[in-house]
Amino acid sequence: MPFIFKPEMTSPKQQKKLEEATRRRDEIFSQHPEVAKLDQEIKKKEFTLRGANFHGLNKEERNKLQGEIKDLKVKFQKLLSEKGIPEDFKEPRWDCSRCQDRGEVLTSRGFIRCSCNQERDLSLIRKQAGLPPRYAKSSFATANLDLYPTREANGKESPKVKAKKAFKIAQEFSHSQLKEANQQGLLVDGPVGSGKTFLLSCIANELLAHGKAVRYISYSDFLFLVRLSFAPDSPYSEYQLIRDIEQAPILIVDDLGTEQATDFSSSLLYRIIDHRYGRQLPFVISTSCSLNELARRLGYLGEKIMQRIIESCRICSLKGDIRQKIIAKERGKNG
Numbered sequence: 090m091p092f093i094f095k096p097e098m099t100s101p102k103q104q105k106k107l108e109e110a111t112r113r114r115d116e117i118f119s120q121h122p123e124v125a126k127l128d129q130e131i132k133k134k135e136f137t138l139r140g141a142n143f144h145g146l147n148k149e150e151r152n153k154l155q156g157e158i159k160d161l162k163v164k165f166q167k168l169l170s171e172k173g174i175p176e177d178f179k180e181p182r183w184d185c186s187r188c189q190d191r192g193e194v195l196t197s198r199g200f201i202r203c204s205c206n207q208e209r210d211l212s213l214i215r216k217q218a219g220l221p222p223r224y225a226k227s228s229f230a231t232a233n234l235d236l237y238p239t240r241e242a243n244g245k246e247s248p249k250v251k252a253k254k255a256f257k258i259a260q261e262f263s264h265s266q267l268k269e270a271n272q273q274g275l276l277v278d279g280p281v282g283s284g285k286t287f288l289l290s291c292i293a294n295e296l297l298a299h300g301k302a303v304r305y306i307s308y309s310d311f312l313f314l315v316r317l318s319f320a321p322d323s324p325y326s327e328y329q330l331i332r333d334i335e336q337a338p339i340l341i342v343d344d345l346g347t348e349q350a351t352d353f354s355s356s357l358l359y360r361i362i363d364h365r366y367g368r369q370l371p372f373v374i375s376t377s378c379s380l381n382e383l384a385r386r387l388g389y390l391g392e393k394i395m396q397r398i399i400e401s402c403r404i405c406s407l408k409g410d411i412r413q414k415i416i417a418k419e420r421g422k423n424g
């Protein structure tokens with residue numbers, strides 16, 4: 090039986106799908122009048138059966154009618170298969186069979202958002218948060234720490250041991266943010282290719298999936314936008330760009346220190362970090378530099394910026410270059 094909607098309950102998307110199904114049905118009926126005739130016959134008998142009490146049918150007559158309907162349905166299916174018409178030709182083609190594109194499903198707790206809607210929402214939220222699309226699926230559950238080398242050098246921890254610790258700390262950070270806002274932040278250092286962006290994306294996705302507002306930036310891209318905003322015809326306003334970053338409940342800054350700071354970028358970063366520090370708004374930062382090098386690269390306010398960062402962040406490190414392994418794995422997956 091097709092699902093019957095009350096007209097006021099259908100969304101525009103559902104309405105479109107229902108109309109499309111009606112058009113498809115009418116087309117088949119006009120191409121195959123015998124299908125339409127049989128369909129009509131079944132409907133008429135079903136209508137009579139539904140109103141059996143009203144029509145004063147006794148049990149015997151009812152059973153007879155039920156038998157006739159059953160036979161007609163068998164005939165109908167046979168006819169459809171002869172004509173190569175799919176059995177569900179009258180049904181709307183829903184994208185989500187669970188909610189029939191309504192976006193919500195009726196449960197014992199009332200209407201709740203369907204999982205398809207949550208996924209749609211989440212991809213929009215990820216986009217708004219600034220998370221690179223490449224990392225949309227990064228999660229602690231999919232992290233493959235076996236990609237990190239296990240060999241230890243000079244008695245130091247192996248990259249894999251370091252990665253295990255870093256991912257654990259990152260997970261603890263996410264959990265603490267979910268429990269209570271305004272906790273300690275996180276600084277992740279490690280060379281290019283050691284999986285810092287992936288780790289940051291795991292944090293972002295975990296928080297976003299739980300409804301936390303996150304803002305993800307690469308600092309050099311952010312500076313680029315700020316510089317663009319100086320142009321008279323810029324669609325961005327410097328004030329809005331900076332305010333957005335200063336006030337984000339959780340700020341994730343990827344790749345800090347890639348370029349030597351100018352006086353302008355140094356004072357801008359200090360302003361942002363100091364604003365967030367004062368309001369106990371956490372930030373997660375990644376860098377390819379050592380802490381000393383980072384202080385130097387952050388320009389004339391570098392020492393002060395680092396002081397704030399170290400005071401408000403837990404520090405963890407990644408080692409090793411796993412890019413080649415990831416690329417090889419992706420190639421394998423794509424055939």
Ligand SMILES: [Zn+2]
Pocket residue numbers: 185186187188189190191192193203204205206
């Ligand atoms: Zn759905």
